[in-house]
Amino acid sequence: MDFDTIVNLSKSRGFVFPSSEIYGGLRSAYDYGPLGAALLRNVKEQWWRSMVKLRDDIVGIDSAIIQSPQVWEASGHLASFTDPLVECTNCNARHRLDKLEDQDQCPTCGKRGTFAAAKDFNLMFQTNMGPVATAENRVYLRPETAQGIFINFENVRRTSRMKLPFGIAQVGKSFRNEITPGQFVFRTREFEQMEMEFFVRPEEADEWFQYWVKERHSWYLDLGMTDENLRLREHESEELAHYAAGTFDVEFLFPWGWDELEGIANRTDFDLKQHTEHSGKDLRYFDAEANERFFPFVIEPAAGATRTTFAFLIDAYSDEDVSGETRTVLKLDHRLAPVKVAVLPLSKKPDLVEVTQRVAASLRERYDIEVDVTQSIGKRYRRQDEIGTPYCVTIDFDTLDDQQVTVRDRDSMAQDRVAIDQLDRYLAERLKV
Numbered sequence: 001m002d003f004d005t006i007v008n009l010s011k012s013r014g015f016v017f018p019s020s021e022i023y024g025g026l027r028s029a030y031d032y033g034p035l036g037a038a039l040l041r042n043v044k045e046q047w048w049r050s051m052v053k054l055r056d057d058i059v060g061i062d063s064a065i066i067q068s069p070q071v072w073e074a075s076g077h078l079a080s081f082t083d084p085l086v087e088c089t090n091c092n093a094r095h096r097l098d099k100l101e102d103q104d105q106c107p108t109c110g111k112r113g114t115f116a117a118a119k120d121f122n123l124m125f126q127t128n129m130g131p132v133a134t135a136e137n138r139v140y141l142r143p144e145t146a147q148g149i150f151i152n153f154e155n156v157r158r159t160s161r162m163k164l165p166f167g168i169a170q171v172g173k174s175f176r177n178e179i180t181p182g183q184f185v186f187r188t189r190e191f192e193q194m195e196m197e198f199f200v201r202p203e204e205a206d207e208w209f210q211y212w213v214k215e216r217h218s219w220y221l222d223l224g225m226t227d228e229n230l231r232l233r234e235h236e237s238e239e240l241a242h243y244a245a246g247t248f249d250v251e252f253l254f255p256w257g258w259d260e261l262e263g264i265a266n267r268t269d270f271d272l273k274q275h276t277e278h279s280g281k282d283l284r285y286f287d288a289e290a291n292e293r294f295f296p297f298v299i300e301p302a303a304g305a306t307r308t309t310f311a312f313l314i315d316a317y318s319d320e321d322v323s324g325e326t327r328t329v330l331k332l333d334h335r336l337a338p339v340k341v342a343v344l345p346l347s348k349k350p351d352l353v354e355v356t357q358r359v360a361a362s363l364r365e366r367y368d369i370e371v372d373v374t375q376s377i378g379k380r381y382r383r384q385d386e387i388g389t390p391y392c393v394t395i396d397f398d399t400l401d402d403q404q405v406t407v408r409d410r411d412s413m414a415q416d417r418v419a420i421d422q423l424d425r426y427l428a429e430r431l432k433v
């Protein structure tokens with residue numbers, strides 16, 4: 001499957017639209033349509049479920065996007081959250097130097113030796129708080145959700161009475177003024193992250209690091225991502241961020257090659273120490289039994305929600321040959337599928353529509369459903385396959401006599417005749433949601 005195919009499907013089926021499209025679009029941002037918003041929400045929900053809901057040792061927060069500028073001074077973002085920017089003296093195109101295949105050739109005009117010296121470009125978006133724009137009230141949109149967790153470490157520890165090892169999780173928007181956004185929603189200037197900071201005793205950091213690398217890799221596999229499209233890559237020492245003692249990336253095989261979905265890093269005690277130094281508040285952990293204070297180490301799995309959603313979409317896409325015709329189907333895990341059950345009356349005749357409404361009402365409480373009355377049944381099946389709906393329930397003229405419906409399975413295309421009063425049980429046995 002090529003890149004354009006998935007981009008076109010995303011637009012035509014209402015997963016993702018270019019932001020501000022009626023004004024010509026804004027290349028660095030996208031809007032999620034009804035199906036895309038549902039898929040993105042399901043990805044975030046699955047992350048939250050595995051990280052927070054099913055665990056005793058992790059709690060969730062939702063911190064502000066705009067924080068004190070001192071946060072970014074302490075974290076090092078003001079000084080060093082930069083990418084190397086080069087500008088071509090021939091065509092004026094700007095590029096991120098470390099992402100260029102050939103660092104001496106401009107990919108826009110093809111000329112060699114035209115780059116001026118690289119500059120460090122800070123990726124944080126700036127704005128001003130209050131009515132007057134001055135340097136004193138300059139603030140930043142957060143470039144990661146992690147710092148919102150570190151600055152609340154003590155608040156959360158105290159109020160939730162957490163003991164080491166424990167984690168704090170957060171899902172939300174982050175903003176980076178990327179030099180070259182692109183590849184659809186893979187790299188945007190506004191995006192969503194799913195991050196968790198796991199605080200441990202320094203001597204246990206290695207063990208927990210290995211644990212989280214394994215755990216996070218399994219999360220993608222458990223949600224149906226193809227093993228061959230997923231790999232773990234350890235950072236070389238020169239690649240490591242200044243605060244990290246070790247990092248693994250979870251990478252996905254995108255249409256353009258392997259690229260990052262998530263980084264799992266051992267951030268050591270860097271962040272809590274920095275915030276202690278800059279705020280003057282002691283963020284050390286007090287171990288009552290040993291009667292000692294120390295800075296915990298932090299293991300951080302940091303994933304992109306929007307980027308991961310895109311990867312699930314690509315991974316699920318398949319074209320199959322069905323009796324000489326191509327069937328496009330999104331083989332999404334049931335938990336991720338935006339619509340779980342489609343209810344389709346064979347015709348718009350009032351008798352059938354009435355039964356359709358009744359069946360739909362009985363399923364709506366439990367599942368995300370869609371009622372579709374347009375076009376031929378073949379076309380409607382095709383549309384549901386393309387958006388990854390696991391089951392279609394068809395109401396036909398026989399239904400009026402025998403009170404049975406036809407249930408079609410997305411993957412096998414097998415059809416079963418099921419009594420309406422057994423439908424709930426039939427679906428509950430098959431839908432893994």
Ligand code: ATP
Nearest residue numbers: 178186187188191193260261262263302303304307
């Ligand atoms: P890159 O090197 O690709 O710029 P990064 O290594 O700086 O990314 P992190 O700071 O580790 O990324 O962020 C954690 C996760 O957040 C990434 O693995 C990715 O999934 C997501 N992410 C980061 N930047 C973007 C972006 N501009 N658009 C979409 N998702 C992003």
